[in-house]
Amino acid sequence: GDSVTQMEGPVTLSEEAFLTINCTYTATGYPSLFWYVQYPGEGLQLLLKATKADDKGSNKGFEATYRKETTSFHLEKGSVQVSDSAVYFCALSSSSGNTPLVFGKGTRLSVIA
Amino acid sequence: EADIYQTPRYLVIGTGKKITLECSQTMGHDKMYWYQQDPGMELHLIHYSYGVNSTEKGDLSSESTVSRIRTEHFPLTLESARPSHTSQYLCASSFSTSPYEQYFGPGTRLTVT
Numbered sequence: 001g002d003s004v005t006q007m008e009g010p011v012t013l014s015e016e017a018f019l020t021i022n023c024t025y026t027a028t029g030y031p032s033l034f035w036y037v038q039y040p041g042e043g044l045q046l047l048l049k050a051t052k053a054d055d056k057g058s059n060k061g062f063e064a065t066y067r068k069e070t071t072s073f074h075l076e077k078g079s080v081q082v083s084d085s086a087v088y089f090c091a092l093s094s095s096s097g098n099t100p101l102v103f104g105k106g107t108r109l110s111v112i113a
Numbered sequence: 114e115a116d117i118y119q120t121p122r123y124l125v126i127g128t129g130k131k132i133t134l135e136c137s138q139t140m141g142h143d144k145m146y147w148y149q150q151d152p153g154m155e156l157h158l159i160h161y162s163y164g165v166n167s168t169e170k171g172d173l174s175s176e177s178t179v180s181r182i183r184t185e186h187f188p189l190t191l192e193s194a195r196p197s198h199t200s201q202y203l204c205a206s207s208f209s210t211s212p213y214e215q216y217f218g219p220g221t222r223l224t225v226t
Binding site: 032045 | 144153154155161205209210211212214216220
């Protein structure tokens with residue numbers, strides 16, 4: 001079945017450092033791909049998405065490109081802030097949408113001043 | 114901004130009590146989901162519904178039950194709470210059209226003593 005693998009954390013960075021969180025997937029057909037963010041004590045928020053190969057999703061300085069040849073959707077940000085400290089989840093939806101989203105296990109990011 | 118609500122936000126209850134966690138959405142989404150989130154952050158799908166009078170069990174075996182009598186409402190019930198039910202419960206909803214992204218509520222933190 002479909003699956004998502006993302007890098008294990010925790011990831012600790014200094015403010016203004018470059019961030020990469022790796023995400024790879026296994027799926028049949030052409031899934032849509034998502035990154036969600038969860039701040040402490042809250043639910044998940046959709047951060048960005050991409051629906052077809054070579055699409056780039058972007059939001060709040062975060063970017064991820066849908067790479068079908070490497071089955072990847074890595075999250076990047078050029079300069080992180082303390083306020084970016086959160087848990088990040090990579091997810092995919094099947095081409096048909098007949099099954100719920102498949103989530104990765106989450107990566108905790110801590111940004112220190 | 115997605116409009117999905119969960120009540121209560123926090124609940125502390127004794128063993129053996131019956132509890133219902135409420136989830137409502139005002140977006141007209143036909144699909145709704147319940148997740149249990151463990152302290153290690155991973156999400157576990159416990160129930161989902163693709164429409165009124167339709168419910169399915171998820172990947173994680175759960176002693177809870179759900180109902181879907183109205184499109185906007187998807188309550189989760191525990192007939193007899195146990196300490197092992199202590200967890201964060203997240204409700205989500207989505208449309209049936211691509212790309213099928215889910216919108217999450219703020220969660221209910223349940224503690225069973």
